[in-house]
Amino acid sequence: MNVQESTPPLQSEVVLPDVAATEAWAQRFAAGLKPGMLVLLKGELGAGKTTLVRAVLRALGVEGNIKSPTYPVLETYNVSSLYLYHFDFYRIKSHSELEDAGFRECFGGSGLCFVEWPEKAGEWLPAADVTLELRTTEGEGRKLTMTAGSLLGRQCLERISIA
Ligand SMILES: Nc1ncnc2c1ncn2[C@@H]1O[C@H](COP(=O)(O)OP(=O)(O)O)[C@@H](O)[C@H]1O
Ligand SMILES: [Mg+2]
Incomplete structure (x- = not known):
């Protein structure tokens, strides 16, 4: 077997x-996500x-209104027995804010975490499974760069490329 191909x-x-x-891409991406994964989202406002x-x-x-977590920093959702955590660290200034808010317990468990502005948390965050970076393009659209940081992340991104 050719290792490079596999x-x-x-x-x-x-x-x-x-x-x-974006919505069509998200459908395929979501199908490869597993409990406990951490997905980071980078890119300008x-x-x-x-x-x-x-x-x-x-x-x-998730049904109903899905708000941006910019003000509360965290929005939590529950689908079946899976917890989904959507963070926006834009307003975070220090690691102690993250600790004091008790956010540590959201990571490293079975919940699925999405973090906008991970740069604001720096080393505080555990290693990501997938990092997504969005950039505006010359036209109306966006360029999305996907980077896997773990085997689970690789498997998730692989699903998209062959779907
Ligand atoms: N793939 C895309 N193509 C064109 N416009 C997009 C795309 N994705 C998002 N937008 C638009 O960009 C704007 C900002 O999106 P938002 O998700 O709030 O950005 P961010 O969370 O990075 O600050 C919205 O008006 C949205 O409709
Ligand atoms: Mg946002």
Whole structure:
């Protein structure tokens, strides 16, 4: 067997021309997510991080209004027995804020975590399974760069590339 062919790429890129494309991508991504995974979302304000997480949460079965967690920092959802944590660390200034809020217990368990602005948490966060970076393109769309940080992350991204 050719090892190179069987090993999924560590990093890949896709252009999402509109929100509908983000939603279609999110459907495929969500299908490969497993409990306990940590997904980081990087990119400037307005890059489309919340739009993407909202689409993933929807694909995972979240119903009703899905708000941006920018003000509360965390929005929690529960689908069947799975906890989904959507963080936005934009307003975070120090690690002690994260500790004091009790966020540590959301990570490393069976919950599925999405974190916008992970840069604000620096070393405080555990290693990510998948890092997604969004950038605006010359047109209306977004360029999405996907990076796997673990075997689970690789398997998840591999599913998308062959779907
Ligand atoms: N793939 C896309 N193509 C075009 N516009 C997009 C795309 N994804 C998101 N947007 C638009 O970008 C704007 C900002 O998105 P948002 O998800 O709030 O950004 P962020 O959370 O990164 O600050 C929204 O108006 C949204 O409709
Ligand atoms: Mg946002």
